[in-house]
Amino acid sequence: MTFRENANIGSGAVRRGGGGGGGLAVGGGIGTILLALVVMLFGGDPGAILGGGGGQAPSSAQNVELEECQTGADANEDVDCRMKATMVSLVDYWEQVAPEADTTEAIIFTGQVNTGCGTASSQVGPFYCPVDRTIYLDTGFFSQLEGQLGADGGNFSQMYVLAHEYGHHIQNWTGALRASQQDQQGPESGAVRVELQADCFAGAWAGNATRTRDADGNLLLEPLSREDIESALSAAAAVGDDSIQERMQGQVTPHTWTHGSSEQRMGWFMRGYESGDPNQCDVLNAGSVDDYDA
Template sequence: MKWQGRRQSSNVDDRRSVSGGKLVAGGGIIGIIILLVNVFGGDNAQLITPVLEQLQGKQSTQTEAVALSKEDEELGNYVRVVVADNEDIWSKIFSDNGMTYKQPEIVLFRESVQTACGGASSASGPFYCPGDQKVYMDLAFFEELQTRFGAKGGDFAIAYVISHEIGHHIQTLLGTSDRMRQMQEGKSQAEANKLSVALELQADFYAGVWAHHNKENLEAGDIDEALSAANAVGDDAIQKKMQGQVVPDSFTHGTSEQRIYWFKKGYTTGDIRQGTTFDEIN
């Protein structure tokens, strides 16, 4: 994506040099499992804290100041440009539809972070917390996305993830997340999971809508990077890798095919009214 020399958002709170430190105790395979379960966590990120507490026991956090490398600083600047593009595009889309867009904040951290949804570690993966309307990301996740999940990597994979998480913010602003939780009440776990899948796929769709309206800044290979990332984090792909079998009733984010389909639909149409995942999910 063409980004150098372009506007950077002021809504990025970069805590990488001062936050986190190391979580003492636990970790290891537990952290990997939680990472895989909570990739692109959405509203499910609120479940992270009790799981961590149960599996890892009491932890203490050692906070250390960490100097940012030139590469770290450049990556932070790239994130600010992606966030700025989201701000500009979603502000216009909301305005065109008679609404006002409230900009979220993106928090960059290392290893651990405190949020309105509770404490989380890097193992949580990137997630959106509706309690404070912020997106939380440890950028080390993108190395995991490439080395563990087999994604191509590339800077546009980062843009896709950021835009997916901002998609959850859109759902909060539009009331979709609240309606989804109400729909889940009284449902079986399998039926509740289907609604969660619909929410996640719609966030993928919104990421595609953003990419559609940002075409002038895209470069060859960008969309392939996004599709590769979407493919790598499908529930079926993760389950095959971790347990050797696929259990559809346990899906919470959608298959690789579904995630690719909805991102591509958003990218092709650019029309937020086409994100009918709750109508079309089986």
């Protein structure tokens, strides 16, 4: 997906942070943050899992605006700018669809970062912290997606990852994130449904993204291509439970994975994309997590 060269992305809610000292970050892949999220939902201390710094909000002094990212051309060139531009689109979309919900912001970090959910290292992958209502991502995850997980690392798959995390922010507002705490284990669990709904929300945004506008009222994005969609779906496939377990066997504990199968993730993304309607994303009340075609 390509940004229009002259699009104004100056208002994008992305900062660069990190370098947070103190706690010892514990790795272990995406499962670590899923576990942390589950613990948070249960009212535990996520800092205990992520290692130090639990409950501390990120220090704004450490976070810098991405001043160098001002136009769509910058977004097409540089991954940080692409995240900033994607936030402009996501904020515009969700302000229209859910005007009562607060917007969120994303912090891009390298190494480790202090968050409201504890100190996180790059190894946890992108995540949303409901405590400080902020998205965190190390864009190095994208090269991991490309290399380690086999996705094509396309621009749109990067945007999809951010849109998925924004979906968790919307769920924090709707209460869906809380709903998952009653039911965290198993293929039909609330936790899996929350993940699949975030994919569906990402799809609903994608279906409308070319209609989103910058601060000047100009369209942000060129139309999506078939390659864009395939890129996003390959990312969804690469981060599905079955795929991760297959490729990282021995390093993860399968029961901590709560994102659903690759096929389910694609199914719900496409349901959101084709309908362009987040109301079609009621995975939580679906008879089954396989009912994306219903």
